[in-house]
Ligand code: UDP
């Protein structure tokens with residue numbers, strides 16, 4: 185293994201009793217010559233998480249601590265940690281020791297075979313059957329179907345990736361569950377390997393069965409963001425056209441029934457249907473147009489590019505700088 189530096193990012197909400205053992209486990213799992221930093225993000229804990237973290241940070245400078253002003257959620261906490269990471273690689277994991285940092289070296293080895301992201305796969309998941317495992321099996325199947333990504337476990341937070349890929353990801357809301365999809369959007373090469381999973385021994389889980397519904401909604405968002413962000417008209421307008429088509433069919437049917445069978449047009453429900461379809465169609469086409477305007481504003485106002493580059497040849501850093509300056513106008 186070539187000496188790489190790795191940043192281990194851990195979001196923590198009320199994990200006071202896990203802090204110490206987490207640090208110990210990370211230290212034992214990442215021996216020399218591996219260089220590491222442990223970035224703990226205290227996501228608005230109300231217990232002694234921060235106190236315990238500061239004690240460790242004072243003793244070991246490889247521990248970096250970010251304390252958020254309130255509870256922003258696991259995704260935001262993860263983003264905060266990735267933002268300050270300086271390692272060549274970034275590992276993410278839970279702070280409750282359900283993930284095992286001793287899997288990280290194996291994941292690094294796998295990554296060095298030429299991957300950008302290595303995902304953990306919890307083969308023997310140590311969570312309760314009905315509120316965790318069954319919903320997770322369904323969610324994974326659904327995500328696989330919608331995103332066409334082949335992974336068995338999208339929910340495992342233990343992941344190792346290059347910092348390049350990590351720093352390009354934007355993890356909002358509860359999108360930390362869709363990191364494989366976000367990475368795929370960046371053109372990352374991914375694979376999944378089995379990792380250990382332990383039951384929670386200290387602290388409480390922060391989620392209940394309620395997340396299942398949110399996963400389905402988030403899946404809609406992520407599908408839209410992955411496939412239609414730069415062409416919302418194709419999505420909204422596509423459905424709109426379908427409705428407009430339906431309106432015509434329905435209208436022609438009404439006229440044909442009048443001409444051929446003498447069916448009264450005003451009393452024919454198909455006429456009403458064509459009106460409904462027309463309205464729905466126009467609405468959707470308009471939303472599509474608005475989407476196009478919004479998307480342009482989003483990209484142009486922030487000088488975002490509609491592509492992500494892996495590398496470039498014969499274009500120097502200063503040239504890139506002038507390109508960016510020119511674009512910022
Ligand atoms: N977490 C967080 N902010 C939150 C909720 C959770 O930083 O608002 C952290 C939590 O401390 C843990 C990780 O995210 O380190 C995963 O949470 P949890 O173990 O509760 O999820 P589960 O394993 O039950 O899915």
Ligand code: MG
Pocket residue numbers: 278280282384389
């Ligand atoms: Mg957990």
